[in-house]
Every structure is written in C-alpha cells, then in structure tokens.
Amino acid sequence: MGKAVACDGIVEKLIEMGFESCAAEQAVKEVGPSLDKAVDYILNCSSGRNCEGSGGMSSSSKCSTSSRSGKRMLSGSACSGQKRQSSILEHFRLPRSVKRGMLSSNVSDILVSGSKVLPLSVNECEESCLSVDCGKAEDVVDGLPVRCKEKVVSGLDWEERANRVLQERFGYSSLKGFQKEALAAWAAHQDCLVLAATGSGKSLCFQIPALLTGKVVVVVSPLISLMHDQCLKLSKHGVSACFLGSGQPDSSVEKKAMRGMYDIIYVCPETILRLIKPLQGLAESRGITLFAIDEVHCVSKWGHDFRPAYRQLSVLRENFSACNLKFLKFNIPIMALTATATIPVRGDVLEVLSMSKETKVVLTSFFRPNLRFSVKHCRTSSPSSYGKNLSHLIGIYAGKKKSNEKKWSSIGEDVDDCSDNSTDNSISDGDVSSPNGMNIIEDDCCDVDDDGLNLTKENGSTASREKEMSIEYLENDVDVFHTVDDWDVACGEFIGQSPCKDQYICQSSETVDPSSKIEDRLKILQEPLEEGSTIIYVPTRKETLSITKYLCGFGVKAAAYNASLPKSHLRQVHKEFHQNMLQVVVATIAFGMGIDKSNIRRIIHYGWPQSLEAYYQEAGRAGRDGKLAECVLYANLSRTPSLLPSKRSEAQTKHAYKMLSDCFRYGMNTSCCRAKILVEYFGEDFVSEKCLLCDVCVNGPPEMQNLKEEADILMKVIAAGHLSNHSFGSYDDICNGFKSKGTVQKPNLRMFITKIREQSQKFCTTDQLWWQGLARIMEGKGYIREGDGKVLAQMIFHSHSSVFEVLDYTKYLQCISVSALLCMCKN
Ligand SMILES: Nc1ncnc2c1ncn2[C@@H]1O[C@H](COP(=O)(O)OP(=O)(O)OP(=O)(O)O)[C@@H](O)[C@H]1O
Numbered sequence: 070m071g072k073a074v075a076c077d078g079i080v081e082k083l084i085e086m087g088f089e090s091c092a093a094e095q096a097v098k099e100v101g102p103s104l105d106k107a108v109d110y111i112l113n114c115s116s117g118r119n120c121e122g123s124g125g126m127s128s129s130s131k132c133s134t135s136s137r138s139g140k141r142m143l144s145g146s147a148c149s150g151q152k153r154q155s156s157i158l159e160h161f162r163l164p165r166s167v168k169r170g171m172l173s174s175n176v177s178d179i180l181v182s183g184s185k186v187l188p189l190s191v192n193e194c195e196e197s198c199l200s201v202d203c204g205k206a207e208d209v210v211d212g213l214p215v216r217c218k219e220k221v222v223s224g225l226d227w228e229e230r231a232n233r234v235l236q237e238r239f240g241y242s243s244l245k246g247f248q249k250e251a252l253a254a255w256a257a258h259q260d261c262l263v264l265a266a267t268g269s270g271k272s273l274c275f276q277i278p279a280l281l282t283g284k285v286v287v288v289v290s291p292l293i294s295l296m297h298d299q300c301l302k303l304s305k306h307g308v309s310a311c312f313l314g315s316g317q318p319d320s321s322v323e324k325k326a327m328r329g330m331y332d333i334i335y336v337c338p339e340t341i342l343r344l345i346k347p348l349q350g351l352a353e354s355r356g357i358t359l360f361a362i363d364e365v366h367c368v369s370k371w372g373h374d375f376r377p378a379y380r381q382l383s384v385l386r387e388n389f390s391a392c393n394l395k396f397l398k399f400n401i402p403i404m405a406l407t408a409t410a411t412i413p414v415r416g417d418v419l420e421v422l423s424m425s426k427e428t429k430v431v432l433t434s435f436f437r438p439n440l441r442f443s444v445k446h447c448r449t450s451s452p453s454s455y456g457k458n459l460s461h462l463i464g465i466y467a468g469k470k471k472s473n474e475k476k477w478s479s480i481g482e483d484v485d486d487c488s489d490n491s492t493d494n495s496i497s498d499g500d501v502s503s504p505n506g507m508n509i510i511e512d513d514c515c516d517v518d519d520d521g522l523n524l525t526k527e528n529g530s531t532a533s534r535e536k537e538m539s540i541e542y543l544e545n546d547v548d549v550f551h552t553v554d555d556w557d558v559a560c561g562e563f564i565g566q567s568p569c570k571d572q573y574i575c576q577s578s579e580t581v582d583p584s585s586k587i588e589d590r591l592k593i594l595q596e597p598l599e600e601g602s603t604i605i606y607v608p609t610r611k612e613t614l615s616i617t618k619y620l621c622g623f624g625v626k627a628a629a630y631n632a633s634l635p636k637s638h639l640r641q642v643h644k645e646f647h648q649n650m651l652q653v654v655v656a657t658i659a660f661g662m663g664i665d666k667s668n669i670r671r672i673i674h675y676g677w678p679q680s681l682e683a684y685y686q687e688a689g690r691a692g693r694d695g696k697l698a699e700c701v702l703y704a705n706l707s708r709t710p711s712l713l714p715s716k717r718s719e720a721q722t723k724h725a726y727k728m729l730s731d732c733f734r735y736g737m738n739t740s741c742c743r744a745k746i747l748v749e750y751f752g753e754d755f756v757s758e759k760c761l762l763c764d765v766c767v768n769g770p771p772e773m774q775n776l777k778e779e780a781d782i783l784m785k786v787i788a789a790g791h792l793s794n795h796s797f798g799s800y801d802d803i804c805n806g807f808k809s810k811g812t813v814q815k816p817n818l819r820m821f822i823t824k825i826r827e828q829s830q831k832f833c834t835t836d837q838l839w840w841q842g843l844a845r846i847m848e849g850k851g852y853i854r855e856g857d858g859k860v861l862a863q864m865i866f867h868s869h870s871s872v873f874e875v876l877d878y879t880k881y882l883q884c885i886s887v888s889a890l891l892c893m894c895k896n
C-alpha cells in the first residue's frame with residue numbers, strides 16, 4: 070500500500086517534469102518508486118536501452134500510439150516506421166565529427182557526469198594561472214593564501230589603464246561610451262545604475278574594476294547557469310573567479326573566496342545575505358572595490374523575474390559604508406545593471422537598494438538594430454501547428470529530409486482535423502510578409518468564443534474554460550519564476566588561464582551602434598540570415614518536450630530545457646548549446662537570462678511571453694555578434710492571452726494580466742514599427758522612428774478605413790451596459806436588453822457584441838472577432854479600458870471618442886484573425 074502511494078508520487082513528479090503519463094507509469098512499474106531511476110529508465114528507453122525486456126519497444130512508444138481521442142499521438146506518429154521513439158535525449162546525439170569517446174557512452178553517465186564541481190574549467194585549463202597580474206599570494210591564514218591587497222597599474226589614468234586591460238585581456242579595441250561612463254562613476258566612488266541593451270557589454274563595466282585595482286568585485290547574479298557562464302569566460306581571459314550559490318556550498322571555495330583568492334566573486338542574492346561578516350573581513354584584507362548587482366530588474370515586484378531576495382540587498386549599503394567600516398574611505402560603490410527596466414522599475418531599484426541620491430544613471434538606447442521582429446498568428450497550443458510553423462526551421466537544420474516533412478503533414482491531419490490549408494507562412498529568411506502583406510496565418514480553427522475578456526465567474530462558459538485550462542496547463546507545467554539553483558552545482562571556482570595571444574589576432578566585432586545611420590542599418594537588411602542556432606521559448610514544460618520531440622523526429626539536434634528536468638541534463642544542454650553541438654533549445658523562461666552566445670540567429674516565441682520585458686530580454690539573446698537575427702512571436706491573436714495558473718497574490722495576478730495585455734497589444738499592432746513599440750515600452754524616445762527590419766516596417770501600414778459608425782455604436786453599447794440602472798436616452802432599448810434576462814450579469818465584451826448584432830440590422834452579420842479587435846484597438850487608444858478582472862467594463866469619454874479609422878476592412882473580413890489587422894488613428 071505504502072509502495073503504491075510512493076509510486077503514485079513518483080509518477081506525479083515525472084508528469085510534472087513533462088513526461089507523458091503512460092511513460093511515467095511504465096517506468097515506475099519497471100524500476101519502483103525511485104525518481105532518478107525512473108527518469109533514467111525513460112530516457113534510456115527512448116534511446117533504445119532498457120527495453121530489450123519489453124520486446125525492444127520503449128515504454129513510451131508503447132503507449133504513444135493512442136491518445137484520449139483514440140488518435141495517434143505526435144511522438145509515436147512522428148517516428149512511425151521507426152522502432153525507437155524520438156525523445157528529449159535526441160540532443161545527445163553528437164554531430165558526426167564528434168567522436169563518441171569524448172562523452173560517456175551511457176546516457177545516464179552523461180546526465181550525472183560533471184556533478185563534481187566544474188571539471189571543464191579547472192581540468193581543461195592548460196595552464197593554471199594563479200599569477201594573473203593582480204594576484205600573487207602573500208600571507209597564509211588557516212592554510213589558505215590571502216591575496217595581495219592592492220594592485221599596481223600605475224602611471225596612467227584609469228581610462229587608459231582600462232583600455233589597456235580591455236585590449237590585453239579581452240581583445241577589444243576600446244571601451245564603449247556607456248562603459249566609460251559607468252567606469253567613471255565607479256572611479257569616482259559613485260553608485261551607478263546602468264541601463265543598456267541586451268548584449269551591449271554590461272558585464273565588462275563591473276569586471277574591469279577588479280583588474281584595475283587588484284581588489285575584489287562581488288557580483289550578485291540570479292542564476293547559477295549565468296554565474297557559471299561568466300566565470301568560464303573570465304577564466305579564459307585570465308581572470309580568476311568563483312560562484313557561490315544557495316545550495317550545499319563547497320565550503321572550500323567559499324572560504325577561499327572570503328580570503329581573496331578570486332578577482333571576482335559571483336554570488337546569488339540569497340547567499341550574500343549570510344556572507345556579510347566574511348565579506349567585511351574581505352573588504353579589510355584584500356579589499357572590495359565594487360558590488361555589482363546584475364539583472365537588477367529582479368529587485369522589482371513590478372518587473373519580470375522578481376526575486377524576493379533581491380529586495381534585501383540594501384544590506385550592502387548598510388554594511389559596507391565608510392561610516393560603518395572604519396578602514397573604508399568611501400562607501401563601497403554599488404553598480405546595478407539591467408537591459409529591461411521600465412521607468413517604475415528603475416525607481417524601485419534605486420529605492421530598494423538604498424542607492425545614493427547621487428547615483429549616476431547611465432542610460433543607452435535599448436534598440437537592437439540587427440534584430441528583425443515579427444508577429445505571426447497561429448494557434449500555438451495545437452500540435453498540428455508545428456508542421457506548418459516549424460517546417461522552415463527543420464529545412465534549415467535538417468534540410469535534406471524532405472520525406473519527413475511529408476510524413477509530418479499527414480500526422481498533423483491525423484492528430485487534429487484543424488490542419489491548415491493555407492500557404493506556408495512559416496519563418497523564412499527572406500519572407501517577412503505573407504502574400505497579402507499582413508503576416509497573418511489564417512487559422513480555420515479560431516473559436517469566436519475564445520476571447521479572454523469573457524473569463525468571468527458569472528459567465529457559464531468560463532467555468533468550462535477554466536477547467537480546460539487547469540487540465541491543459543497544470544500549475545506545475547509552468548516555469549513562472551526563475552530559481553537560483555537551476556543547476557546541479559552550488560558553487561565552483563575558475564582559475565584564470567593565461568590569455569592566449571592568438572586569441573586576439575582578430576578583433577571581435579562590436580555590435581551595431583544603436584544610433585547607427587540608416588545606411589548602416591540598410592546594410593544589415595541585405596544580409597542573409599545565417600544558420601546559427603535557435604531558441605524556441607514556449608509557455609509550458611510539456612511543450613518543451615513535445616516540440617523537441619517533434620524536431621528531433623526530423624533529425625534536428627534539439628533539446629528541451631525546463632526547470633523540472635534533471636539539473637545535470639540542464640547543464641549538459643547549456644554546454645552543448647554553447648559548443649554548437651545543439652542547433653535548437655526548446656525552453657521555458659528557465660533558459661536564457663544573460664546567455665551570451667554570439668551566433669543565436671533566431672528566437673522564436675511559440676506562445677505568448679509573460680511580459681514585454683521578458684520578451685525583450687529573451688529576444689535579446691539573438692544576434693549578439695551584431696549580424697542579422699530574427700525574433701518571431703507566434704501567438705493566437707484571436708483571443709486575449711490568459712494567465713496560466715500559479716500561486717500569485719491578487720495584486721500580482723492583476724499586474725500579470727496587465728503585462729500580458731501589453732504583449733497582446735504588441736502582437737496586434739500592425740501600424741507601428743515593432744522595435745519602436747518595444748524600446749518605447751522602456752521609456753525610450755525612439756529617434757529612428759523605424760527599424761526598417763520588422764514586419765510592419767517592411768510591409769508598411771495597411772490601408773485605412775473610416776469606422777466611425779462602428780466605433781460609435783460599440784461605445785454606446787458599452788455605456789448602456791454600465792448605466793443600465795438609469796435611463797439612457799435613445800439607448801434605452803439596449804439597456805433594457807441587458808436587464809431583460811432578469812439576471813444581474815457583469816457586462817462583458819461578448820454581451821456587448823451580441824447586443825449590437827441583435828439590435829442593429831446593419832451589423833447583424835458582422836463577425837465577433839472583428840468587434841473584439843475593434844474593442845482592443847479602442848482600448849489601446851484609451852477610449853475604453855478593462856475593469857476589474859478581465860471584463861471590459863469602464864468607459865472613458867473623450868471628445869473625439871467616435872472618430873476612428875481602421876485598416877482595410879475588406880481584407881480584414883477575409884481574414885480570420887481580425888484583431889491583428891486593425892489599426893486606428895484619430896482624425
Ligand atoms: N568594448 C567592447 N567592444 C567589443 N565587444 C564588447 C565590448 N564590451 C563587451 N563586448 C562583448 O559584448 C558581448 C555581450 O556582453 P555582455 O554579456 O556583457 O552583455 P550584456 O550587456 O550583459 O547583455 P545581457 O543584458 O543580455 O546580459 C560579449 O561577448 C562581450 O565580450
């Protein structure tokens with residue numbers, strides 16, 4: 070009995086990880102109530118091992134031939150004709166050029182290998198370089214050396230020294246303007262808030278001070294994976310660094326760090342809170358020259374990726390000020406950095422961290438001139454959409470396997486009768502526009518009742534929708550927040566290697582200057598989109614697995630990444646992605662923050678992101694080498710996105726809805742340059758006006774049409790709905806309509822539209838979606854707004870309230886996704 074309960078628990082956990090329930094059950098049946106063994110079993114089974122006993126057929130392939138509806142499921146179908154089912158382990162397939170022997174021959178070995186701290190960094194260093202120029206051992210305490218206290222690169226001013234360090238250590242010719250500004254603030258012992266685009270080079274702002282002074286820089290960073298990547302890079306540039314996470318610490322690394330053995334200490338916010346005393350000791354011995362708080366938007370409850378421990382970082386100012394520590398002449402400065410902070414978030418950061426009133430704010434453009442943004446409408450939650458939207462990607466990475474594509478299309482039909490007959494609108498290097506110039510993929514399956522505006526408790530259909538949601542997206546299927554211990558190592562050390570001279574023969578290319586001239590940006594437009602690598606972001610863990618499986622089925626080297634997968638697996642994915650052994654990573658938000666891989670050419674969001682901040686942060690992984698890169702958002706524009714269930718407070722839920730509706734507006738827009746919308750969202754005045762690359766810039770705004778009458782009637786009906794207890798002049802009929810059923814209903818958009826269609830001859834045949842689109846545009850312009858919950862409830866009267874123009878109504882009527890085509894401007 071007890072064993073049965075334990076088995077159920079393991080099955081549940083496996084399902085949470087994203088494995089199919091039948092595979093989970095089968096695994097537990099085979100190996101008993103052990104999570105690790107069950108994971109190994111499923112993964113090994115997928116690769117053909119463990120399965121001899123079951124007739125050579127994997128557990129998952131056994132049960133993948135039927136689904137609830139009796140139709141074949143994707144996994145089995147995609148591999149029909151093969152014995153082995155593709156799986157998340159497909160990414161472990163090595164490129165032909167890589168010899169098997171380089172990795173363990175056993176998958177489970179691979180998964181657990183590396184659980185010892187950082188074999189790569191330490192073991193692969195050709196030369197252990199403790200003698201980087203600021204660090205020769207001087208004293209020994211408790212058997213551990215204490216590093217020298219002050220570094221000498223004298224005779225030059227800090228800027229010259231910084232440029233020298235930059236060239237000698239990092240191989241770059243000069244500091245960027247914003248880097249100079251940030252370093253100038255540090256040199257003047259000033260606090261500094263650095264707001265600069267993704268990939269612009271913020272890390273160097275806090276790394277260089279360690280090399281100029283010989284003192285330590287302490288960097289607060291949110292994820293182990295991010296700290297690991299940065300340490301690894303630094304070690305290659307001859308800089309010793311370590312990271313300290315929140316898990317079981319390797320106390321020797323921590324002790325060494327506190328004794329000044331590393332130039333740069335990365336630490337997660339949770340851990341730094343317990344290290345205040347030892348850090349004060351370090352400040353007195355070797356010296357701490359700077360506290361850097363990276364990804365500082367995590368401080369703010371109103372930002373994305375909120376991390377409560379970030380809010381306690383005011384301890385740094387309180388405990389490392391000159392009035393507190395007598396040996397300090399100045400407060401140890403704080404440098405806070407992010408690429409995605411809206412104006413309210415910035416204020417929050419300064420306040421929460423108790424940064425000085427004289428904090429220098431270094432603000433650069435958030436514009437990334439080499440990113441080509443576009444939005445495509447499709448029903449991403451339907452697996453049948455994969456065939457249509459991912460075929461181009463498959464063509465890029467596994468080009469020659471045309472037969473597979475054919476196989477898939479029949480599977481798509483098999484799985485879901487809603488398959489689309491329209492022309493292929495998938496991502497295309499040169500194809501940023503669909504034939505009608507609208508970038509809309511028609512989806513015959515759009516459900517007019519889908520608009521999230523109708524999600525109210527009072528609404529009968531809502532309950533069933535919520536039920537559907539809770540089945541479709543179990544709470545645990547969503548990675549809502551980042552957690553620091555995203556890997557299986559809690560800390561690690563990286564000894565700086567001697568920078569290899571050859572490394573610097575070629576100067577690295579600098580990313581395109583955001584203020585670059587139109588001619589420079591037009592040059593980017595002419596560039597072909599290189600193959601590079603791709604990240605696909607999806608909302609749920611399950612989708613990471615299903616899309617990976619789908620891609621692997623066509624021979625694409627893809628891997629899934631979500632917070633519930635074994636940490637050693639996640640580490641392996643990072644490693645292989647960085648080494649270009651993987652072509653595609655299909656991930657939840659758990660992957661990506663701060664990832665600095667130069668050749669990511671495509672960021673595909675397959676489903677709505679959680680916020681525009683998150684979207685821009687994730688899109689910012691692309692094109693960090695300055696070359697053309699593509700950021701495509703596939704989303705269902707025919708309904709407002711709904712929140713996936715999670716444990717949020719009421720205020721957080723409201724805020725989350727607000728952020729989602731910003732995303733929706735971004736998706737629906739067809740009249741304004743997408744890059745402009747994004748940078749203006751962060752409070753920037755976008756001087757260029759047009760990026761020249763995005764779908765809107767390329768297609769141009771659609772034709773305008775005057776829809777004054779329609780806008781008028783919608784406004785009046787909404788007003789009537791809200792004033793239904795009062796007489797409302799000539800709209801009494803409509804008001805009575807609202808009361809007639811004798812029930813008090815919270816007005817919602819669907820009711821308003823129904824009223825219009827019932828009561829106006831002229832509009833009785835118009836489309837629900839069309840009205841929903843119009844309502845969204847009016848909302849976007851501030852004429853109406855959503856009330857409590859998700860009900861479009863409040864009306865704002867404007868003097869020009871009824872004057873709108875809407876784009877090409879005729880074309881729009883031909884398209885299913887009406888809302889995306891609408892655009893409005895005041896006369
Ligand atoms: N002065 C410079 N000249 C040329 N390249 C530079 C310079 N400074 C930094 N870089 C390079 O820019 C790339 C991006 O740097 P980094 O990871 O610090 O970006 P970031 O601003 O922190 O981005 P994110 O917000 O995404 O974390 C790195 O590969 C880095 O080496």
Ligand SMILES: [Mg+2]
Pocket residue numbers: 271272363663
């Ligand atoms: Mg960064």
